[in-house]
Amino acid sequence: MTAAPRIVEVGGGVPYRIAIGPGLLADGAALAGHVRGRHVLLVSDSTVAPLYVATVREALHAARPDLLVGTFVLPAGESSKTLANFGAAIEAMATLGATRDACIFALGGGVVGDLAGFAAACWMRGVDCVQLPTTLLSMVDSSVGGKTAVDIAQGKNLVGAFHPPRAVFADTSTLRTLPxxxxxxxxxxxxxxxxxxxxxxxxxxxxxxxxxxxxxxxxxxxxxxxxxxxxxxxxxxxxxxxxxxxxxxxxxxxxxxxxxxxxxxxxxxxxxxxxxxxxxxxxxxxxxxxxxxxxxxxxxxxxxxxxxxxxxxxxxxxxxxxxxxxxxxxxxxxxxxxxxxxxxxxxxxxxxxxxxxxxxxxxxxxxx
CATH class of the missing domain: 1.20.1090.10 (Dehydroquinate synthase-like - alpha domain)
Structure with missing residues (x-):
């Protein structure tokens, strides 16, 4: 039997929980519990998507068969954290027909988390975002705290917003595939x-x-x-x-x-x-x-x-x-x-x- 995940509570004006443990990406009931509406956009990258998108999608559908789940995949790497790809993520929300109770799931490292969180902050002036970090760096840093942004030629993270996540699930099983x-x-x-x-x-x-x-x-x-x-x-x-x-x-x-x-x-x-x-x-x-x-x-x-x-x-x-x-x-x-x-x-x-x-x-x- 899998041990219960460790929980870290983040308080303040927008409280949320960080769950830490193995197998969390397959826990459809826990993931879907943070989706208020019917629209979900899974944002990932070309390295992580082949490994885990199917797991998350199937888990969500098992818990909520009514969900409309779209996918938006970035090329892997910091060079993808651009205004152009932010715009493409917004277009993906529009194509999905996402309403104000939609939720974006950020499945990947810091690049995915930052860009997906920024898209969530801006779509219809703000929808929910659930962070699913798959790298150690994103688990300990970028997925927590609600900083979202993209880079421009003049510097990193110069365009962004504060947008706390609805929840964070740090699935430590994903670290087994981490280089x-x-x-x-x-x-x-x-x-x-x-x-x-x-x-x-x-x-x-x-x-x-x-x-x-x-x-x-x-x-x-x-x-x-x-x-x-x-x-x-x-x-x-x-x-x-x-x-x-x-x-x-x-x-x-x-x-x-x-x-x-x-x-x-x-x-x-x-x-x-x-x-x-x-x-x-x-x-x-x-x-x-x-x-x-x-x-x-x-x-x-x-x-x-x-x-x-x-x-x-x-x-x-x-x-x-x-x-x-x-x-x-x-x-x-x-x-x-x-x-x-x-x-x-x-x-x-x-x-x-x-x-x-x-x-x-x-x-x-x-x-x-």
Whole structure:
């Protein structure tokens, strides 16, 4: 008999539940319980759809034979998170005849979750969205908190909306088919939670590296639950990122600049993917903190050592110029009045938002 899933409650003005455990994509009664009307659009990508769309569709129809279920499949990869594909998802809702009680199911990683959530936020000024993350990174980060967006040439996630999901189902069975590189990318975001606010989690990640990298389901479920609990608590207090929630972006200002400058990575090219870029970004933020005299260099070394032990990059890729990266960072959504506002730290577990960061110090770190 399958054990009951772990549940993480997200409170605040729009409360919802995160269920974590194996076999959740086949639980039609649980999935269909969040569909208020008759129209469902399954949004997925070309990697995930062949693996799981049929399972979800059959589960929904078994529980609710009256449902009209459409499918919209994106090419896999960050380069698909565009306004054009957002428009195509909206067209798919129109073709389905979706009404205001429709529901979009986001079945995939962060790209699918972000784009599908944004489509749900905009169709008829907002319909329900259920997140079905299938990568570790999306389970611990992008599926939780209601941030939805697409990318444009000038930067990541610059066009979007806050739209909390109706529910999140993190089916850990899907991690069995996850490539090792994608597993490591997700673990970068787990490490982020320890680095920004939980030294105990950081120490646990140092101790449990072998189990996590081997894909041990119990260890991964614990990592997912801990990450979601941290994010849920912060999101509940600051749903629209007007203060504390910005801490969740530790490493992301540097990381997004790297991704944008490289042209967005995919599972099949040498460019850094999101988790890898965030890993480099966290080390740069830690080294900048040391350079500004607010943290010890030894803490930055410990962070770099842990990320490296998980097979993650810790230095800038070749071919990126400091001036170009700084120009990308100036477009970051956290900046105020044209001044850099970065998430830095005072050591492991003590992140903070630092306003008006000196650009020359940032350039020095980017220059190595």
């Amino acid at each position: 090792a590189r994608e597993l490591r990318a997700g673990l970068a975001e787990v490490i982020k939670y320890g680095a920004l606010g939980d030294p105990g989690l950081f120490h646990w990640l140092e101790a449990e590296r072998e189990r996590l990298l081997a894909g041990d389901e119990a260890a991964l479920a614990q990592a997912i639950a801990s990450s979601c609990e941290h994010k849920a608590a912060i999101v509940e207090r600051d749903p629209l990122e007007r203060g504390e929630r910005a801490l969740l972006n530790l490493g992301h200002t540097f990381g997004h600049a790297i991704e944008t400058e490289q042209g967005y990575g995919s599972p099949h090219n040498a460019n850094l993917n999101h988790g890898e870029a965030v890993a480099v970004g966290m080390v740069l933020a830690a080294r900048l903190s040391a350079g500004l005299g607010i943290a010890e260099a030894a803490d930055a070394d410990r962070l770099a050592s842990l990320l490296g032990a998980y097979g993650l990059p810790t230095t800038l890729p070749s071919g990126l110029t400091p001036a170009a990266l700084l120009a990308r960072m100036r477009l970051d959504k956290k900046n105020l009045a044209g001044r850099l506002r970065l998430v830095l730290w005072r050591g492991i577990g003590r992140a903070e938002v630092v306003p008006d960061v000196d650009e020359s110090a940032v350039l020095a770190v980017l220059s190595g």
